[in-house]
Amino acid sequence: MSEREVALPIGMAEAERPSFLQTHRRLLLGICWGLGALIILAVVGIVISKTGVRFILPLLGLLVLVALALVTVLSGSLAWLRGAVIPVLAVVTALIIGAIVIAATDPQVLAAAPNFLQDPATVLQLAWQATSAAYQGLWEGSIGNPAKISAGLEAWIVGGDAKPFTSAMRPISESITKSIPYILAGLAVALGFRAGLFNIGAEGQFVIGGLCSVVVGYSITGLPAYIHLPLAVLAGALAAGLWAAIAGVLKAWTGAHEVINTIMLNWLAFRLVEWLLREPLEKAQGTHRTPEILPTAELPRLFPHPIRLHAGLLIALAAAVFVYWFLWKTTWGFELRTVGANPDAARYGGISIGRNIILAMLLSGALAGLAGAGESLGVTRNMSLGFQAGYGFDSIALALLGGSHPLGVVLASLLFGALRAGGTRMMSTAAIPLEITSIVQSMVIIFIAAPDIVRALYGLRKREEVVPTVITRGWGS
Numbered sequence: 398m399s400e401r402e403v404a405l406p407i408g409m410a411e412a413e414r415p416s417f418l419q420t421h422r423r424l425l426l427g428i429c430w431g432l433g434a435l436i437i438l439a440v441v442g443i444v445i446s447k448t449g450v451r452f453i454l455p456l457l458g459l460l461v462l463v464a465l466a467l468v469t470v471l472s473g474s475l476a477w478l479r480g481a482v483i484p485v486l487a488v489v490t491a492l493i494i495g496a497i498v499i500a501a502t503d504p505q506v507l508a509a510a511p512n513f514l515q516d517p518a519t520v521l522q523l524a525w526q527a528t529s530a531a532y533q534g535l536w537e538g539s540i541g542n543p544a545k546i547s548a549g550l551e552a553w554i555v556g557g558d559a560k561p562f563t564s565a566m567r568p569i570s571e572s573i574t575k576s577i578p579y580i581l582a583g584l585a586v587a588l589g590f591r592a593g594l595f596n597i598g599a600e601g602q603f604v605i606g607g608l609c610s611v612v613v614g615y616s617i618t619g620l621p622a623y624i625h626l627p628l629a630v631l632a633g634a635l636a637a638g639l640w641a642a643i644a645g646v647l648k649a650w651t652g653a654h655e656v657i658n659t660i661m662l663n664w665l666a667f668r669l670v671e672w673l674l675r676e677p678l679e680k681a682q683g684t685h686r687t688p689e690i691l692p693t694a695e696l697p698r699l700f701p702h703p704i705r706l707h708a709g710l711l712i713a714l715a716a717a718v719f720v721y722w723f724l725w726k727t728t729w730g731f732e733l734r735t736v737g738a739n740p741d742a743a744r745y746g747g748i749s750i751g752r753n754i755i756l757a758m759l760l761s762g763a764l765a766g767l768a769g770a771g772e773s774l775g776v777t778r779n780m781s782l783g784f785q786a787g788y789g790f791d792s793i794a795l796a797l798l799g800g801s802h803p804l805g806v807v808l809a810s811l812l813f814g815a816l817r818a819g820g821t822r823m824m825s826t827a828a829i830p831l832e833i834t835s836i837v838q839s840m841v842i843i844f845i846a847a848p849d850i851v852r853a854l855y856g857l858r859k860r861e862e863v864v865p866t867v868i869t870r871g872w873g874s
Contacts, residue, residue: 435460482857483844483848483851483852484798484800484805484809486844486851486854486855487798487840487841487844487848487851488812488841490840490844490851490854491837491840491841491844492532492837494836494837494840495833495836495837495840496528496531496532498833498836499527499528499531499829499833500524500525500527500528502830503523503524503527505523505527506520506523506524506527509523527827530826530827531823531827531829531833532823533826533827534819534822534823534824534825534826534827534829535816535819535820535822535823535834536819537568537819537822537826538568538571538818538819538820538821538822538823538826539568539569539571539572539814539815539816539818539819539822540568540569540572540815540819541565541566541567541568541569542565545561545564545565546562546565546566548561548565549561549562549563549564549565549566550562559701563700563701563703563704564703566704567703567704568818568819568822570700570704570705570706571705571818572811572814572815572817572818572819573706573710573811573814574705574706574707574710574776574814574818575814575817575818576810576811576813576814576815577707577709577710577712577713577768577771577772577775577814578603578709578768578769578771578772578788579768579788579791579792579795579809579810579813579814580713580714580716580717580768580806580807580810581712581713581716581764581765581767581768581771582599582603582764582765582768582788582789582791582792582795583792583795583796583799583806583809583810584716584717584720584764584803584806585599585602585761585762585763585764585765585768585792586599586761586792586793586795586796587720587795587796587799587801587802587803587806588720588724588757588760588761588764589655589757589758589761590737590796590801591724591733591734591737591757591801592733592734592736592737592753592754592757593736593737593738593740594645594648594655594737594754594757594758594761595655595656595659596641596644596655596659596758596761596762596765597655597656597659597660597663597793598640598641598644598658598659598660598662598663598666598762598765598789599761599765599768599788599789599790599792599793600663600666600785600787600788600789600790601640601659601662601663601664601665601666601667601789602637602638602640602641602666602761602762602765602766602769602789603637603765603766603768603769603772603785603788603789604666604667604670604769604784604785604789605633605636605637605640605666605670605766605769606633606634606636606637606765606766606767606768606769606770607633607766607769607770607772607773607780607784608633608636608670608673608678608687608769608773608780608784609632609633609635609636609637609766609770610629610630610632610633610694610769610770610773610774611629611687611690611773611774611779611780612632612678612687613625613628613629613632613633613694614629614690614691614694614695614773614774615687615688615689615690615691615694615779618691620693621693622692622693622694625691625693625694626693626694626695626696626774629690629694629770629774630712630767630770630771630774632770633766633767633769633770633773634763634764634766634767634770635763635766636766637762637763637765637766637767637769638759638760638762638763638766639759639762640662640666640762640766641659641662641758641759641761641762641763641765642755642758642759642762643658643662644658644659644662644758645754645755645756645757645758645759646755648754648758649750649751649752649754649755650751655758663789667785670780670784671782674686674687674780674781674782678780680779684781685781685782686779686780686781686782687779687780687781688779689778689779690773690774690778690779694774695774695775695778696708696709696771696774696775705776707771707775707776708775709771709772709774709775712767712771713767713771713807714807716764716767717803717804717806717807718803720764720803721802721803721804723760724803729756732748732749732753733753733756733757735748736748736750736753736754736757737757765789765792768788768789768792769784772784772788791813794809794813794841794842795809795810795813797842798812798841798842816834816837817834819834820833820834
């Protein structure tokens, strides 16, 4: 046994050994910089020569595949992708089940179904047409049409007209826009999970944060944008953090379970906001909404109309980096994760359980409040009844799908944002109910929560692996 293994706690030697990515960090960084340089040179060459525009998208895809292949070859295995196998298969399986539901509920398929034994080809063809039309609408509504994107890019580079390109990019920009509140709310629930807390109140915190941001956004006048906008954002985060801290204080001081507390706080938030929008904060009688925020409090759009992508994306990504840094690079984050993994060991080690519970709920609520602030200041620009739209409840699924890790939450949020954006177009072009996307999301949650189902379906062997902490404490503890 080496000196390194002797110095590590029992059972930690294997976990603390440097991974492939850590060992070859410089080499991988060099590969990434090289691929980035190739992309820049290719784009510059296309812009100068005005030719080969249609090869930009395939070129980018090819370079990404080359990067993945290099990492796989250098590591000698696909072990670095092992953690993504179950989530990817869960999504694929959910899409397959969604296709079955689409085909089974299509009117033409139902009309032809009694003749399946006599003419199975017709029934299967109708089922394929219904499914392909639905998923084509879902794809084009969430990602866009690659042909239109290439044509719009060519018109922009060659002719200088950017309108076709911005119009073609609108679907993917809508997916990213809808994923912004998902990222922040998912980080809120994931941080709670890491502390062993089930913050089911992200929806109420989302509403409180959005309302407080809007109130500061329209009621305070005479401030420049560089003061007014941060003040409105911080107001939403602070208000939601304090709202969630109520459940943390009750948990720390009385042992009241956070699930019950946050559920009740959800309904308190809904009814409180409903009363405020009907009485003191209502812009005009019967509108049930606040006045519009001032331009100095608006989150700026990153691109011209019709793209609605706003600076909330930068806040969401910065929040993901902060959560990672806080949980894995700070003493407070270590204590919080220790409390979530083993409260008894944490208490024995001198870590304050109550303080970390309150801190976790405060930060979790602040992140959910940032989600509400981003939506109200960047998209709606006011607060009205029905503002929440289920982002806080969906965030529970995002935290599960992302393994309570910031990177996983971001990727899961992009998926859910794409499903939400593409579902609308799927409904309009293929006459498919919007609830189909909810079915797909639900099936993803089921397969992630029960990975043995996926392993059984695809014949995967169960490996001994470190599973991220989700909920470690039971009722009344």
